[in-house]
Amino acid sequence: MKALNYISSFLLVSFLFSCVTERGEENSFYLNQIARIQVNTPQQIFFSENIETPINLDVRYFDESNRPLFTNQNIPFELFLTDSLIETPVLDLSRPGNYQLRAAFPTRERTFSNGVDIQVVGPEYIQEIRLDFSNETRNRFAVAENNTMDFTVQVFGPEGEITGLEEQIFRNLELQLGNQSFDRLENITIREVGSLDVKAKIFGVESNSLKIESRENVIYPIKEMPIIFHVFSNGPNINEAQMNSEITKLNANFANATRTSFRSNVNAVNGYFRFRLADRDPEGNPIPTVGYNRIEVSSEFSDDSPEYLQTKFDEMWDPNRYINVFIENIGFAAGFAYLPTLSNPAVPGLQVNSNPEPTINYPYSISLDYRFAIEQSNPNPYVLGHEMGHYLGLYHTFQNCGPGDYVDDTKAHSIDNLNPAQVFNNSRRSCLGENFISTNFMDYVRDVDHFTFDQRERMNAVYENGLFIPRQENQSARMLPAQKGTLDRSIEPIICEF
Secondary structure (H helix, E strand, O other): OHHHHHHHHHHHHHHHHHHHHHHHHHHHHHHHHHHHHEEEEEOEEEOOOOOOOEEOOEEEEOOOOOEEEEOOOOOOEEEEOOOOEOOOOEEEOOOOOEEEEEEOOOOOOOOOOEEEEEEEEOOOOOOEEEEOOOOOOOOEEEEOOOOOOOOEEEEEEEEOOOHHHHHHHHHOOEEEEEEEEEEOOOOEEOOOOEEEEEEEOOOEEEOOOOOEEEEEOOOOOOOOEEEEEEOOOOOOOOOOOHHHHHHHHHHHHOOOOOOOOOOOOOOOOOEEEEEEEEOEEEOOOOOOOEEEEEEOOOOOOOOOOOOHHHHHHHOOOOOOEEEEEEEOOOOOOEEEEEEEEEEEOOOOOEEEEEEOOOOOOOOOEEEEEEEHHHHOOOOOOOOHHHHHHHOOOOOOOOOOOOOOOOOOOOOOOOOOOOOOHOOOOOOEOOOOEEEEEEOOOOOOOOOEEEEEHHHHHHHHHHHHHHOOOOOOHHHHOOOOOOEEOOOOOOOOOOOEOO
């Protein structure tokens, strides 16, 4: 029995000695080839917290000719943090300081890698926190309890922007918006009304301040206006389904019910305008095809004809009772519209006629190119919504960087130096150099979905103070029609060269 135990012990020792010898020979084999060990880590600065964080390492081996070795093999290594051997690549963030990370090949004669300097820093390392609006939701104006906003932060230290620490930053972030506090930067709902300051704090260090003007939404009575589509006998025809489609889209536009792939604007509002197809003509007779009027003209009639403007002026139905929309072959534009005339200077940027018995002397109407606006929906399906904005007193949002569109809560920008592809792109740059996403109906972009609070206020002011507006009280048969004067050809529409 003793002999058997002796033999077993001898075999075990022999086996262990053999394993140690083989591992030593294996290490010697690797060591003989390794001339350099390279350690890299993408993150070398960490903020101090009472947690541990893993260190992402990339350890590579090279021979004397600087060729990579063992690219498909898992080669063991030892890891040193300053002078301490650590079992796992984990950093204790509760201990601020400067450290050096090195790797070594595990033999008696260690081959060390380069050293990677790692810093665990406190809040004093932060020199600046830059808070900004996200490009998609950038807006200094908002309607309380209406959609959400996103913000961005950049953190800067002595050597520039600190990147790669988003998880730490967001874990220690506080966003203050008025009296509201958030632990995030995205999907922020503004619930307060007033001039609100927005600030961020990271590790207690405060950012710059942004300002948001938040308004309480206003509910207006619905204002319904009839539309008559005029078609010239020698031009394109619009059918009943197309007219109904245009009215449906138009009502969605003005009810803030149009959607795009972009985020809904925090300043978007219901306009409280509603449109319908006119069902009776100026004499009070039922219209055979609701909303449709055919104008007989010669086969040569076009927008180049001398009688073009006069014909439209003469054939325009009473603007006190109808919105006149002409369907044409414009060719050079998707549409155009005339701006309104006011009885008093209640709305800046519009002409005023204070005569107690005013006459209309221009074809106050909308014109749509059949091919672009109706048939092809080019550049977007909402050309009529855009032109209706002009009809109710709105200018293009890109008017210029001076008075612009006379609306405070649209971002002033220009499209003068853009190529055709850029003109219709929703990415815009403001006159102040800010990047933002535009989805306003009054811009030249493909995806549109809203009017702003101030645009609605302007349109409502036009409705209340405008001459020749088909207000609901004007729909009575006892209402005298607008008096036409002599056509003034100097009054020009806003041409929309989509």
